Structures are given as C-alpha cells and as structure tokens.
Amino acid sequence: MYVAVKGGEQAIDNAHAWMAERRRGDTDVAELTTDQIREQLALAVNRVMAEGSLYDPDLAALAIKQSRGDLIEAIFLIRAYRTTLPRFGASEPLDTAAMACDRRISATFKDAPGGQILGPTFDYTHRLLDFKLAAEGGAPRAETADSDPVPVPHISSILGTEGVLQPEPRTDTTPRDLTREPLSFPADRAVRLQSLTRGDEGFLLGLGYSTQRGHARNHAFVGELRIGMVPVEMEIPELGFAIEIGEIEATECETVNQFKGSKTEPPQFTRGYGLVFGQSERKSIAMALVDRALRWEELGEENVGAAAQDAEFVLSHSDNIQATGFVEHIKLPHYVDFQAELELIRRLRREAEAAQAPAPDAPAERTKEQEPAE
Amino acid sequence: MPTTEPAASRQRWMSVLARAPERDLIALWDAFAAKPAFEWLRRPETGAVMVRGRMGGTGGPFNLGEMTVTRCSVQTDGGLVGHAYVQGRSQPKAEAAALIDALMQGGDAARVEAEIVAPLETGMTEKKQVQAAKAAATRVNFFTMARGEDE
Structure with missing residues (x-):
C-alpha cells in the first residue's frame, strides 16, 4: 500500500x-x-x-x-x-615552460638546467606536530637569494633531443569539453586529462598507487614537477589579438616511464602528464600515473585488466560530485521503493512457508490463513 | 599575436590591467584626477573562460578548467572606446580597466601610463622578483662527498 x-x-x-x-x-x-x-x-x-x-x-x-x-x-x-556563468571563450593553451617556478624538481636529473628548486614544501619535514603553531604563530619570513633569471626548460625537452623520449607533437585541434557534452567512450586523451584534472584526489591517489604496486605495468620516475604562476592568454574578439587575462597557479608533473617498445612503438621512454590548478602536488603525480596507465592502447601495450587501465572505470568514477550524489542519495526518503521491497519479501516468505507447510488439511494452518490480515 | 606596434603596446597595458591586484588598480584610479565622463557599450559582466593546457606541456590542447573573468566596454565623452577583460569578479576593477584602456589611446596616454600603468607594472615586477629570490634560496647546491674508489 x-x-x-x-x-x-x-x-x-x-x-x-x-x-x-x-x-x-x-x-x-x-x-x-x-x-x-x-x-x-x-x-x-x-x-x-x-x-x-x-x-x-x-x-x-x-x-x-x-x-x-x-x-x-x-x-x-x-x-x-x-554553471551560472556565461562562457566568454577558451584561453590559448598555457605555456608551462614559461612558468615562474616556485618549485621545480626532477627525480631523474640531478643537474637539471635551471636547478632543483625545492620551494615551499612539506618534504624533508619530520612530520612532528608543531605546538608553537597552537599558540600565536607570528609572521615567519622566507630567506632570499640572488636570482639570476635563468631559463628553466622542461626536462622532457632535454631528453627529447636525444630521441629516447616519446615526443608530444603540437597540434591545435579543439578538444572536446566534458562540461558541454557528456562523457562517452572511447574517450581520447584530451577528454581523459580534463576528467582526471577535475577528478577526486583520493580516488586518483589510490589508482596511481595501484599502478606502482603492479596493477598496470609501468615504472614511473618523476621526470619533472613544477609549481608556479602561469599567465593565461585569450584572444579578445573586439581586438583581434590575444592579451593576458590573468595569471593562475598550477602544478605540472611529467612522469617518464620505462617502455620496451611494442609492435608500433620503438623502445623509448613514454610519458604520463598531470596538470592541476594550484599547488596540488600529490594530485598531479597521481594524475600523471593514471594518465600513463590509460595510454596502454595507443602505445600497443597489453591490457592486463588493471583498474587504472580501464578508461570507463576510471573516468566514470573519478568525479566526486557524481559519486557523492549517487552514494549519498540512498539516505533520502525511499519509502515507496522500500514498501514495494517489503511487500515482495513478505510474499516470498509466505510462499516459502506455504511450500514447507504440512499437508493442506492440517487444521492449525487452515485456521491461521483464515485470520484477517493486519 | 599582434604584429603592429600600437597593438603590441595595447596588448601590454591591457595585460597589466587584467593581472593587477584589484586594490592597487582601484587606488591608483581613484587618485587619478582626469577621469572622463563615459557611456557603457557593455556593462560589466562576470563569466568564465575555459583555460586550456597542452598534453605533455607541448602536445595537443585539453581543457584544464575555467577561471572567472569580468569584462566591459566603455566609450568616453571624447569618443575613445575602451575594453576590459580582467581576472576575477570585480566590476569596479573592470570599469576602471576599460576607462584606462580608453584613455591610453588618447591625448592623456603619457599621464595615464606614468600615474597608473607603469606603477602597476613595477609593483607586479617587484613582487615577482621577491618571489623568485625566495625560490632561489631553496635551490639545491649539490656537492660531492668523498667517493669510495678514492681510498
């Protein structure tokens, strides 16, 4: 009822x-x-x-x-x-090589041109609670040093000249936009990267970790991680040329992965890419690991059935707003659905009881069936 | 990219105005004496621009996410047309930026440059230099320890 x-x-x-x-x-x-x-x-x-x-x-x-x-x-x-904002257009693609790096490290080249710049990092702290912060913290000051404006080229541009790194040839095709058309499969790499960069950090962290533990065969080095401000340029329709419309902080991670070659690709290092708004180091590394794992098909690798290789699994579950909406909605009133299930369970139980019941002429059972329903 | 000289210089000042901290821009504009009367060609409107990145830093473009931008267009009583596209949601900042853009195309350009655009640019450059100096202080200087085979 x-x-x-x-x-x-x-x-x-x-x-x-x-x-x-x-x-x-x-x-x-x-x-x-x-x-x-x-x-x-x-x-x-x-x-x-x-x-x-x-x-x-x-x-x-x-x-x-x-x-x-x-x-x-x-x-x-x-x-x-x-969703309430009108869209004015799309920017020129960011030139991350021109980033003003607050932090720039490479795990592959000690003497990287431009140097290893640690920046404001938690690395090398002892992870001991600092009780001084529980009192008045004061205003700590950073040290400064003379900074010659040395160029800080991408590590990949150095490896690339030797031909041992898979190139990323520049194209200017307009990428599909997940905010304008729903996710569909197969999803090209541009769509995957858009989905990953807005995906849940915890989910990507777990998936990235799974690739390191063997659930997709690729051993990654952080070729480069850089954090800093990047100007955003957009062509202004009224003017007919591009201006800088602002500046954003971003974190970029490029992994370099062992690759023995395949039917279609020579032995070389392959790449995973992470680019995330803000200082988002963990997320960008995880993004690069998952991006690399998802590239198995275009690199002619074997699908070993790992979760991180399954684009449909990864992209369909990485959005924490979709996920939380569906997971949490089951707490909202489902009275009607539940009522239907309850009726079904009661009927099945009656049928099961009836099947197990003794012969139909047993008096006790007959009496019970004649009772009015509650 | 503009190739002509006037477009290149306009590109420069519009970029300075877009990136300038709202507080500094408004303060300098408030202090500027020769504000013109104007009409709106387009009232301030806040919207989003899709920021793109490149796969691997150099490859094909992909959509990274949006940023807030406010734009407007003005025409001064002297007939100068100014546009603004500035980061964030501040309508006063967009209004000031569009008026400065207009004035930078007229007879007051040198004065606007000296009193507003140049100080903004200098301020931002100094801030960047301080930031770069802090980053430089965290640059690792490796030195080689005694090597085993030297013994």
Whole structure:
C-alpha cells in the first residue's frame, strides 16, 4: 500500500538553522574570515578550485567556509556556481615552460638546467606536530637569494633531443569539453586529462598507487614537477589579438616511464602528464600515473585488466560530485521503493512457508490463513 | 599575436590591467584626477573562460578548467572606446580597466601610463622578483662527498 506523505518543511528549516549555528561554532571564538581561509588554508582552496574546476580563490574560500570544511561539499558549491556563468571563450593553451617556478624538481636529473628548486614544501619535514603553531604563530619570513633569471626548460625537452623520449607533437585541434557534452567512450586523451584534472584526489591517489604496486605495468620516475604562476592568454574578439587575462597557479608533473617498445612503438621512454590548478602536488603525480596507465592502447601495450587501465572505470568514477550524489542519495526518503521491497519479501516468505507447510488439511494452518490480515 | 606596434603596446597595458591586484588598480584610479565622463557599450559582466593546457606541456590542447573573468566596454565623452577583460569578479576593477584602456589611446596616454600603468607594472615586477629570490634560496647546491674508489 502507498500512502502519499507531505510535510517536514518546518523540520528542514530548523535543521538548516541549527546547521548554521553549528557552522559558526562557539561564539566566544573569533569568526573565521574568507580572507583567512584563502591565505592560511591555501592548499584546501587549491583542491576546491581544481576539483570544482573553477579558478577563483575567493569563491573557493567562501565555499570552504559555507561547507564547514567539507571539501567535497565545497566543490559541489563551486560546480553549481560555475554553471551560472556565461562562457566568454577558451584561453590559448598555457605555456608551462614559461612558468615562474616556485618549485621545480626532477627525480631523474640531478643537474637539471635551471636547478632543483625545492620551494615551499612539506618534504624533508619530520612530520612532528608543531605546538608553537597552537599558540600565536607570528609572521615567519622566507630567506632570499640572488636570482639570476635563468631559463628553466622542461626536462622532457632535454631528453627529447636525444630521441629516447616519446615526443608530444603540437597540434591545435579543439578538444572536446566534458562540461558541454557528456562523457562517452572511447574517450581520447584530451577528454581523459580534463576528467582526471577535475577528478577526486583520493580516488586518483589510490589508482596511481595501484599502478606502482603492479596493477598496470609501468615504472614511473618523476621526470619533472613544477609549481608556479602561469599567465593565461585569450584572444579578445573586439581586438583581434590575444592579451593576458590573468595569471593562475598550477602544478605540472611529467612522469617518464620505462617502455620496451611494442609492435608500433620503438623502445623509448613514454610519458604520463598531470596538470592541476594550484599547488596540488600529490594530485598531479597521481594524475600523471593514471594518465600513463590509460595510454596502454595507443602505445600497443597489453591490457592486463588493471583498474587504472580501464578508461570507463576510471573516468566514470573519478568525479566526486557524481559519486557523492549517487552514494549519498540512498539516505533520502525511499519509502515507496522500500514498501514495494517489503511487500515482495513478505510474499516470498509466505510462499516459502506455504511450500514447507504440512499437508493442506492440517487444521492449525487452515485456521491461521483464515485470520484477517493486519 | 599582434604584429603592429600600437597593438603590441595595447596588448601590454591591457595585460597589466587584467593581472593587477584589484586594490592597487582601484587606488591608483581613484587618485587619478582626469577621469572622463563615459557611456557603457557593455556593462560589466562576470563569466568564465575555459583555460586550456597542452598534453605533455607541448602536445595537443585539453581543457584544464575555467577561471572567472569580468569584462566591459566603455566609450568616453571624447569618443575613445575602451575594453576590459580582467581576472576575477570585480566590476569596479573592470570599469576602471576599460576607462584606462580608453584613455591610453588618447591625448592623456603619457599621464595615464606614468600615474597608473607603469606603477602597476613595477609593483607586479617587484613582487615577482621577491618571489623568485625566495625560490632561489631553496635551490639545491649539490656537492660531492668523498667517493669510495678514492681510498
């Protein structure tokens, strides 16, 4: 039986009011400002921009405040907001070789031209809690050194000249856009990269890790990891030429992978690529590992059935907004569905009981069946 | 890319205006005495630009994600047309940038350059130099330890 229900408006309003009070927390403690979030929780802001797929640090900070620090909820808010914006156009592809590098390391060449620049990193810290930060932290100052403006070329451009690295020939085809047309398969590499760069960091981290543990055969070195500001250029229709419309922080990771060659490709190093908004080092490395694993087909490698090789599996499950929507929706009222299932279970149980019951002339059973239904 | 000289210089100042910190741009514009009267050709509008990257840094383009941009167009009472495309969602910044773009094409160009565009550019360059100096301080200088075979 189905009973239509309506109501709950008051309960919902009150639940939201309580949520707002909880969000504010103890009013004896100063309220957090979005400027503080942008400046002091910058890596959370970066993650929300990358997976929200919208570069705007102030909006990401607001979303983090509104979501009480639930970053997937914050990403959801940013995704919803970005759908309200008119699209002015697309930028020229970023020239990451021209990045002003805050950090630039190579695990393959000690003496990389341009040097190993550690930048503001957690690497080499001891991962001990710093209780000084629990008190007033003060304003630490970074050291400076004379900086000759030396060029910092991509490591791949150095290996490339020797021919031992698979080239990435420049093309200018317009890439398909996942925000304008739904994901479909087979997905070309441009679509895969768009999907990965906005994909969930935790999911990609797990998949990237799986490739290292043997669930897709490729042994990766970080050829280069660089973080810094890159100008964004766009051709302005009113002017007929391109200007810089802004500048964004980005993290780029290029892996270099062993490759013995295949039917179609000579022995050479192959490449995985990660490019992510903000300082997003873990995500960009994981992205590069997964990108490389997904390239098995174009490189003529064997599909060993690893999850990270399965484009449909990876791309269909990497979006944390789609994932959270479907996973979490099962908590919402399913009274009618459940009622139907309950009726089915009751009927099956009655049938099973009837099948096991003694001969039909048994008096006790007959009496029970004659009882009115509850 | 523009090849003509006027386009190249306009490209420069528009890029400076787009990237300039809102606070600095507004402060310099507020202090500028010769603001013209103007009409909107297009009122400020915030939208998104899809930022693209290249696969492997050099290959074919792919969509990285969007960024917020605000644009507008003005015409001054002197007949100069100015456009702005600036990063972020600030309409006052876009308005000031479009008016500065207009003035940079007229008789006040030298004054606007000296009082607004050049100071903005200098400020941003200095900030970049400080950042580069901090990065340089974290550059690793390897030195070779005693090697085993030397013993």
